[in-house]
Amino acid sequence: MHHLLPLLVAVPLLGAALPAAAGRRLPRAAVEITGFVVSGGTGALALLLLLNSTPPMTEWVGGWLPVGGQSVGIVVLGDGPALGMATLASLLTLAALAYSWRYFDAPPHGHTGAFTALMLLFQGAMCGFALAGDLFNAFVFFELMSVVAYALTGYRIDEARAVQGALTFGVVNSLGAYAMLMGIALLYARTGELGMSAIGRGLDAHGGPDALVLASFVLVMTGLLVKAATVPFHFWLPDAHAVAPTPVCMLLSGVMVELGVYGAWRVYGTVFAGPGGIPAADLTRALVTLGILTAAVGAVMCWYQRHIKRLLAYSTIAHTGLFLVGLGVLTPEGDDGIALYVVGHAAVKAALFACAGVLLDRFGSVDEHALHGRARSLRATGVMFAIGALGLAGLPPFGTGLGKSVAEEAAGGPLTVGYVLVSAITAGAVLRVTARVFLGLGPRPEDAEYETSGSGEEPETGGLLRRVPDTMTTVPAVLLAAALAVGVAPGFGDLVARSVNEAGSGGAHASAHWTAPGVLLGLAATALAVILAALAVTRPTWLAAPSWAAPLRRLQSGHVGDYVAWLLVGTTLLGALALPGVLGG
Amino acid sequence: MSHAMDVLPYLVAAYVFLTGCYGLATSRHLIHAVGCLAVCQSATYILLLAVGYRAGGTAPVFSDIEPGSRPVVDPVVQALTLTDIVVGATVTALLLALVLQIAKRHGTVDPDELRELRG
Incomplete structure (x- = not known):
């Protein structure tokens, strides 16, 4: 059963290729039926795997099993929360595609398949992020998910507000992702591992938390909390959601933001929860x-x-x-x-x-x-x-x-x-x-x-x-x-x-x-x-x-530079909140 | 001295990242802002390569050296950096396309003048 796990990523990604490549030659109905079949099929597979996820599965993609505790392969997790998020993302993609059935006007004429292709790519990236068992693949799928989301947000490129919201979304989220990558690099420097549970064991073996652990925690969490639209990382979300096409909003609000929360839960629980990590x-x-x-x-x-x-x-x-x-x-x-x-x-x-x-x-x-x-x-x-x-x-x-x-x-x-x-x-x-x-x-x-x-x-x-x-x-x-x-x-x-x-x-x-x-x-x-x-x-x-609400509204200035400054404030705040345990330890 | 040299790449990475953030926060031109984001990403390249460095190590290419005969730098971080560069190219291309579209629709690329979404 666990050999089927990578299909949850591969099927939507390959399925996206067809409407992207042949979309302009196919009739619109054929493209949309492809979207249904691929997203629905992936959803059904995710549900099937979810029902069989006791005990939790892991899969080393391509058979690159660890040798003597050392691994170079890509590990994919198949436990309840991972498969649950993948199922949720897949079913919601299906719902969004059904909602946009034949009604959605495709502005870039001659690119009939573009919207369906992007939605399937988004689904594949979300499934990949949910299932990722190592931090670097989590980062790659995080960025893939983000990039597709920017493109979908700015899908109606003729609209002034849509492109502005998409750019703000893009700059803030990518900056968060780079902060996350810095944190991943620091964790790799300490432990020589990328697999989440392997990093956790490595940190525990090294002893109590120190400045490096704190820095990597803060940086990784910054990326995930930007995605989860946590104050003060949240400014991109209203600007993006207000302008994105409705079916895209359904996915952004329904599951993408929650994937950020899920990522924070997963990373803390697997990497930082041990004695070498951040105290509870x-x-x-x-x-x-x-x-x-x-x-x-x-x-x-x-x-x-x-x-x-x-x-x-x-x-x-x-x-x-x-x-x-x-x-x-x-x-x-x-x-x-x-x-x-x-x-x-x-x-x-x-x-x-x-x-x-x-x-x-x-x-x-x-x-x-x-x-x-x-x-x-x-x-x-x-x-x-x-x-x-x-x-x-x-x-x-x-x-x-x-x-x-x-x-x-x-x-x-x-x-x-x-x-x-x-x-x-x-x-x-x-x-x-x-x-x-x-x-x-x-x-x-x-x-x-x-x-x-x-x-x-x-x-x-x-x-x-x-x-x-x-x-x-x-x-x-x-x-x-x-x-x-x-x-x-x-x-x-x-x-x-x-x-x-x-x-x-x-x-x-x-x-x-x-x-x-x-x-x-x-x-x-x-x-x-x-x-x-x-x-x-x-x-x-x-x-x-009331008068005290006005300054709060003024903070949401629509200015991307302000949002970046708030991101740095948030990172500092996160560090200050997590600092006492590291000092005491 | 050697200790300072060990820490230097990490300080450079932090400096480059913060420089990019400063540029983003104060940018008056969106193409400049996208460039600043690329600067932030360059910091991740520096950090990754610094993490994998071994004293006296050579490139991890085994076509002309015997495996184990001399130290090599960590190939994993180099693979990560390559992937990272691909990701960065995608992001930069997409964001620049959006900036072009903003220039067409708003008639400006100064973030100070883009005030449609607020409150």
């Missing part, structure tokens, strides 16, 4: 601090957006912060909860982006203010948008709610309040949009001074849609059903918990199921979200941006 207390301090900061900034900025895709992008940042907090407490329950949360969040967020895409293509705008009351006729989309908001709030029995309640219990204490508040604020913002855009409730709000409006966007279809194609309503419906199934399917939580704990968590096993406090907290977050949305719609002045 320091990792907890770093991740929980940055996670709280990320969740708070994401939630506040999410609330004050009127550009609907930007609003959803900030809610992704807020939820990523929650993921980091859950992983940062370093308990098996936290890991299980976040795994479920990531799966549920991916489905909900992709569905919300899909609904926002319907608005964009129907009205040529994703501006909450300009669309006020205009989308009354889109009942199905409106209902799904509201259901997506409830999923974001973690209403039981959504998968997000299950994951959140397990993570809340693991985090405990004041952090629980953070989980409730952040999910309520982001869900409240989405409900507010639903009430204004789809129901036309409340007065039309006033414009702020410093913001991206979301009006005057080009639709992604050939022209404005008269009616919404079935694929564009079916895909979000299926995604929302999937988010519900994650929370409802009996035994799914325990299955995820078992496979996550088998791969990490030091062999400790926990279970993940609904508990009474978890259900109550989920209901409380939903109720709070509804109250916030109702207040915002009926009493706009009460919840208008």
